[in-house]
Amino acid sequence: MIKEYLDNINNKETNSLLVSLKSYALLNNVPIITDDGINFINQMINIKQVKSILEIGTAIGYSAINMALSSEAVITTIERDEKMYEKAIENIRLAKLEKRIEVIYKDALEVDESNLDKFDLIFIDAAKAQSIKFFNKYKTRLNDRGIIITDNLLFHNLVVTPIKDKSLKQLVKKIDNFNNFVVEQEDFDTYIYSIGDGMSLSIKKEVIK
Numbered sequence: 001m002i003k004e005y006l007d008n009i010n011n012k013e014t015n016s017l018l019v020s021l022k023s024y025a026l027l028n029n030v031p032i033i034t035d036d037g038i039n040f041i042n043q044m045i046n047i048k049q050v051k052s053i054l055e056i057g058t059a060i061g062y063s064a065i066n067m068a069l070s071s072e073a074v075i076t077t078i079e080r081d082e083k084m085y086e087k088a089i090e091n092i093r094l095a096k097l098e099k100r101i102e103v104i105y106k107d108a109l110e111v112d113e114s115n116l117d118k119f120d121l122i123f124i125d126a127a128k129a130q131s132i133k134f135f136n137k138y139k140t141r142l143n144d145r146g147i148i149i150t151d152n153l154l155f156h157n158l159v160v161t162p163i164k165d166k167s168l169k170q171l172v173k174k175i176d177n178f179n180n181f182v183v184e185q186e187d188f189d190t191y192i193y194s195i196g197d198g199m200s201l202s203i204k205k206e207v208i209k
């Protein structure tokens with residue numbers, strides 16, 4: 001009930017491209033970030049005056065385009081699926097954001113991260129079983145006081161639901177492992193929020209020299 005109340009009262013998306021990307025995602029079963037999730041990230045981008053973003057998991061480019069439209073940040077986003085990559089490129093072109101969004105077509109675990117710049121914000125939204133690997137690999141590309149946001153940590157509430165299916169159970173176990181891992185990282189101040197499908201916000205602690 002509260003969700004419906006807030007959905008009705010909160011500002012509606014008016015950008016026609018974003019509205020059509022959302023419908024496309026729904027029709028084609030492409031998982032994209034929730035409204036709560038993207039609004040949380042966009043407000044974080046503005047509060048922290050984020051200038052550069054790395055996203056792991058582009059899909060059709062919905063979240064990357066959304067972040068670019070609500071800020072002046074430049075975005076690098078990584079996608080391993082060819083069809084998704086091509087659709088993202090098409091959508092970024094439609095949004096006229098080619099100069100601010102670069103899509104890398106590769107498995108994020110195979111990208112040589114040492115060739116990448118450093119970023120103010122890293123958004124992890126790819127294969128959920130690999131989140132620890134993404135976090136460890138890409139935290140080296142984070143600026144001081146930068147933030148890492150990871151999505152789908154409640155996994156449609158399955159983290160608290162008894163599951164019989166063996167492979168789903170394993171996946172949910174890995175998400176639970178990530179949740180316990182991420183809050184224990186001593187170089188980050190992390191809190192997991194029940195926003196959207198569950199999101200962690202990890203702020204890199206300042207290194208005292």
Ligand SMILES: C[S@@+](CC[C@H](N)C(=O)[O-])C[C@H]1O[C@@H](n2cnc3c(N)ncnc32)[C@H](O)[C@@H]1O
Nearest residue numbers: 032033057059062063079080081107108126127
């Ligand atoms: C949840 S979708 C991303 C949604 C997008 N961030 C949005 O909200 O609009 C996850 C995407 O990550 C991609 N992906 C999964 N594992 C990946 C990996 N190891 N490297 C690159 N992309 C990956 C999938 O192909 C899929 O398109």
